[in-house]
Amino acid sequence: RIVADNMVFGNKVKYEGAVGTAIAKVFDQTVASTGLPAKRLIQFGIPYLSATIHSGSHAGYYPGALQMAIKITFSPDGGKLYGAQIVGYDGVDKRIDEYAMVIKRGGTVYDLMELEHAYAPPFSSAKDPVAVSGYVAGNILNGKMNPLYWRDLKTADLNRVTLVDVRTPDEYALGGIDGAVNVPLDELRERLAELPLDKSVWVYCGVGLRGYLASNILKENGYDVRNLIGGLKTYKAAVTPVCIPGAPEDVCVRKSSNTCCVSQEEKVPVARIVRIDACGIQCPGPILKLKTSMEQLQSGECLEIRATDAGFPRDAEAWCRMTGNRFVSAQTENGTYIVRVEKATPCAMEVSHPVSTAKSKTFILFSDDLDKVLATFVLANGAAATGEKVTIFFTFWGLNAIKKTEKPKVRKDWFGKMFGVMLPSDSMKLKLSKMNMGGMGARMMRHIMKRKGIDSLESLRRQAIENGVEFIACQMSMDVMGVKKEELLDHVTIGGVATYMGRAEEANVNLFI
Template identity: 50%
Template structure:
């Protein structure tokens, strides 16, 4: 029997090795158009980043060693250019001298893999713009980084490879920005699961430009300018394209093989194509998803290797082994965090019309009382009747892979949330908890199925109709004072029963706490006291705040080398009284321990607190603002957050009191007159250009100034639609306060501004965003006038009077326009 294999990486190499192990007498020829076979594709970013030191470690087998061990005729630099199924022969071209020849086969295996997507963007072929797919690409990038010591880089695309490249370049000391056209990184994940990664970018000082596509690449001097669709321009020394990959089906198409719905090569359950004795494996094939039944492509090494083994057995022993498909289990290290996915997400299930429920769990990587525990978030999707597990997503610092593997095993075996409950894991305090996070996810899901509480996603919570809803915060008053949702009423969990008369029974009750656990307990209390419409916010305030906040991290790194460009280290601080270890504690544990400890030291002394709750990084800053103590420093090192706080006396006017920020300017923008809007942004941009901190609070008619010109169509009530029709749609439609003359005055003003080289209002608004001006839209005004968050320009924060007053308190200039 003579086997020809096209492609020598992953699926092709595995098929060849298995063929030899089960058929010693077969003739096996493997063609590879490049110089390498069986290399560690997934390790390429880590070699560029210097984590993997030796290039040879990427080459699992050389053509010589592989050929010798398995007695296989390996022909590198050999590209198969055509297939003749009738004659059962292929045409091969030498990549060295261009000569061609034919080779016959009994059975043919196609494993060409995938090729990088390279859209026709102007300038995409400029020097120093790289793609990463194979060892040759890696060598080019590594040589460039080693030889030129670049200062800045832009990674286009925020999938697994893009994020791994961003991490490794950051590890090398390169200032990195990531550009992604989608509204989140890892677009295969649900939005609230990806949100912690966006915040991690901010902690690491890595730029993140979401919902912004590349429009053009320009060579300007020694750098490349990346022009985005928003008009932003990022300068970089080099570019990594990680926009995605597509199955390499050129050979199959030209041979007349059936191409599936997704653009991959169609194969049956035995991995045979539409042509007899021609098979295919790896990134180029499509196969029905085990859950949805719809054709999908899995660009993953694991499935390709499994396919190779199954296929070899089928070709030798007959079609007996069926390939069951891939549920897409994948994981990535993103700086200090790890994110993984398996099965189908809420977004994917919704798109396929599959009825499901979801739940979110926050838990520690191991027992909280044992040192080093780190928080993780799990989200699972499941059938609301049978409990069949559809998908799982995990994000955290430690133990993510272990939980993801458990979820994947249950999903792959058509298991249920009840199987999660029954998982018997290895438990000791350094490794897990008696009730593992996957067990807890199963328990939560059962509670939902039994109707013990109704889960509420952060996005549905954000779209609540406030007049119909009573928002109940069941955290402690101390937590509530630090950070809360504007329309919430605070009744802490332990006092719910004695305050039932304060909770209306004629409204939906939407409960939240820090991470969801106390909210569930409160929901159970209320349900058993006659409250019917009771909902618990999934993941609590932590997930809601992360999901609703600004996801991008707009940074413009300079490409000019600076003398001292190292990452600033934590200052050497003499902590006079004590260090507090709050590691392993979940919210509100770290804050409560901080409050308790600060009371035990004297004014002017400092306290160092260590915590592993991811929310503590922002919580400690908010706590210091509210209490008046000074946050000296904070740092997130591999998930362990260290903060130093100096105790201040709030009630005395002495030198230790925090001073008002003399560089802070605030203004209320009440009007939507074009001239008044222009005045607002002229003053704001002028102040920002002088290094001042600026906050603009848009209320009532002022909201029209910050509407997006490309705002989506959103569902509104009757009054909202009436307001919408009567108000300007965006800044370009604003009228003059005087001499508008049916719009003629506005046009005259725009022409006059252009003639005098004065920036248009829309340009001024963009400049304000790029200058970091804090633009706040008044939530109350939005509710009254029927304006929704989706209608506003990107970068605007939603807040209330309290948010504005907090800024105004620190301002020495406050304007009303």
């Protein structure tokens, strides 16, 4: 069109050029690039800074949000945007187009903050990833954050700096960077004395946000501090060796805390791989499937479970540490988490999981609120999945959670009949502690749980029985409220204070709900 217009009207239109915007589908992922990446800027001798973020394709509380990794390059003087690269599953195309438009117009990272987006939870967060990348770049330019890039960390002498992991202890236990000390962000202000002022402090977290908050706290207290851009996720992706493709499918690959792949000599063949689908099931469903499925395996066999619960890989690794089984690997595939676990031999399990003197759990269920009863059975099933002894002591209103739906006729005195009229007849009649709205709230809660694939209260209760959870009904409460043993589930035993105290004496966790 430009050629034609210039032929007819004279050379009046100038071709504005292209910035090299490209996008491709690579198996399940989408990769896209526009403008000048870091390597090309180095080739041209152009000074630059970069920012890397990991953000969801849309609001995290709306189902189906998938992670995107975004890196932008920009000028240290004025923040002119040079380039952008994105790897993700969903929403990559529209974001790369926005970056391309800003670059073509000679825009800056500050323009990224001002772009107007069509917002709704299924399509974006209130702060779109494009805007977030602009905020991070702006913080670097104005000195609010001193960036630490993965190459600097990889080649650094950690004896000259203090490397701090500000994630939670549970996250830190699952692996981090060698030489780091764990000071969780929530404890940082109280533990400043542990960090020497005469050394530079380098902080990191999962993706960079908590590290940024920690760097602000340390900076205000006089520390020379740098934050790892992109967090541990970027660092691990950059330094982890690339696995050679084409390995046999029926081979389990050990995953250490510092690498996602191992050499060929470290691969351990297994007799059989059993595959289980736990997609759409919420916690503790996947971990219970893991436990029950492992019971069917022989020593040395491998279990592969697919789940959509984002916390399942971490739960599975923790479960393996507690039970002595071997956590083999964890990976994601288009938003699905794939975990492999190998069943340990009895001898190996005994060595890695020695018998402890106090590993049982007890729960006192005093309430008959639907939400509180649900929480009790979720916790009980989670504890039972680790192979530990679990006891639930049902007292007063909690007895309503273990009543039969179809109860036999029993003789009751006047007070017993009065309580029978006023109290819920069985678990299906339990109310919510808040927003019950005459029973409508409880029905809505059950409907939402069913739609999202979350087990019902009755299903959780049945699972608890199948997992060996001990149900004890308080004799005194039954006498006061006129509840007969025949009205309760067959699995329930009757006990008193001494029975509970005996269980509590053996337990290392006792909860009152």
